[in-house]
Amino acid sequence: MSRSLTLPQRRTAVVVQLLSYPLVALLGHWLALPGALTLLAGLFGYAVASFYLYWGTGLWHYGNAPDPELDERQVQVRNHAYRLAYVTVSALVILLLAYAIAAPIRGWATPDIGEQGSGLLWAALVFLPSLPSALLAWNEVDL
Amino acid sequence: MKGDKIYNRLSVLREERGLSRKELADKVGVNFQTIGYLERGEYNPSLDLALDLCAVFGLPVELVFSRQPLRPLSEELHTLKQTP
Numbered sequence: 001m002s003r004s005l006t007l008p009q010r011r012t013a014v015v016v017q018l019l020s021y022p023l024v025a026l027l028g029h030w031l032a033l034p035g036a037l038t039l040l041a042g043l044f045g046y047a048v049a050s051f052y053l054y055w056g057t058g059l060w061h062y063g064n065a066p067d068p069e070l071d072e073r074q075v076q077v078r079n080h081a082y083r084l085a086y087v088t089v090s091a092l093v094i095l096l097l098a099y100a101i102a103a104p105i106r107g108w109a110t111p112d113i114g115e116q117g118s119g120l121l122w123a124a125l126v127f128l129p130s131l132p133s134a135l136l137a138w139n140e141v142d143l
Numbered sequence: 144m145k146g147d148k149i150y151n152r153l154s155v156l157r158e159e160r161g162l163s164r165k166e167l168a169d170k171v172g173v174n175f176q177t178i179g180y181l182e183r184g185e186y187n188p189s190l191d192l193a194l195d196l197c198a199v200f201g202l203p204v205e206l207v208f209s210r211q212p213l214r215p216l217s218e219e220l221h222t223l224k225q226t227p
Contacts, residue, residue, distance in 0.1 A: 071173035073186050140176075141185075 003056040010137045013053040018134060020045030021123050039119055046126050053137055063133030081135040089128065151208045154182040155216065156200045171195040 005013070021042035028038025054060040067075050103110045111117055157167050157178075164182075168175040171192060180186035181196075188196065188208075197204045206219075 071177050072189050072192060073177045073180060074174055 002058060004142075005053070005057060007140075007142050010053065010059075010140075013049050014134045014138050017046055017049035017053060017130065018127065020049060021126055025119055025123070035119060039122060043122065043126065050130065054133065057137075059137045059140075060133050063130075063136050077136065077140070078132070081132045081139070084135050085131040088131065147210060148184055149187045149208055149210060150184060150213050151181065152213055152216065153178070153196065153207065156202070156207065157182075160200070167196075167199065170199050 024042035024045055025038055027033075028035070028041070062070070062074065063078065063081065065078075070078060099108070100110070102108065111120055153167075157164070162170075163175075164178040165175040168178045172195070173192065177186065181188060193204060193208055197207050200207060206216075
């Protein structure tokens, strides 16, 4: 089965997919909700948006398929998405490292390695594998 | 690396032969969306793909692709007829 989504629908789903987890985590922190509940709510938002975005659209395959399964334009576009993903992740890692170095000096908050640390790990686990496909979903035009 | 725009007559030739984008895509082994990108001039094909497309239409490459905007085929034919 194949289905297509318009560019606005795809972009909305990408925003929900990539921001659901961090937004729910922030909300949970402000409302002092239990960490496990926040984690589940964030993952649920991510899962729903991912299902809507990738189910039957071929976009997940597009972002993760080996070269022989794509044509020359798709390989070019997919490589561009990987480059953007690499730049994005590098920037995030550098920012996090800079924060980790500055936080003890400035007295800023740092995550508790137990509960909040596992939240960060989950955030990385859901964000990193879907980033190239999400970039493709954001950029590919409607035909 | 972004090259110069390459103009083509793919859309006209495809419709002239009654082919859908999907049918043409299957003949040259690409995704049907790539044919759309080619027809709109948003993607320049590799030499390999360009030659495959020309082979499908049975035309020389200079009649299908050009660095300059292409004249309508009818106009081209008229000019050829006038040439002694």
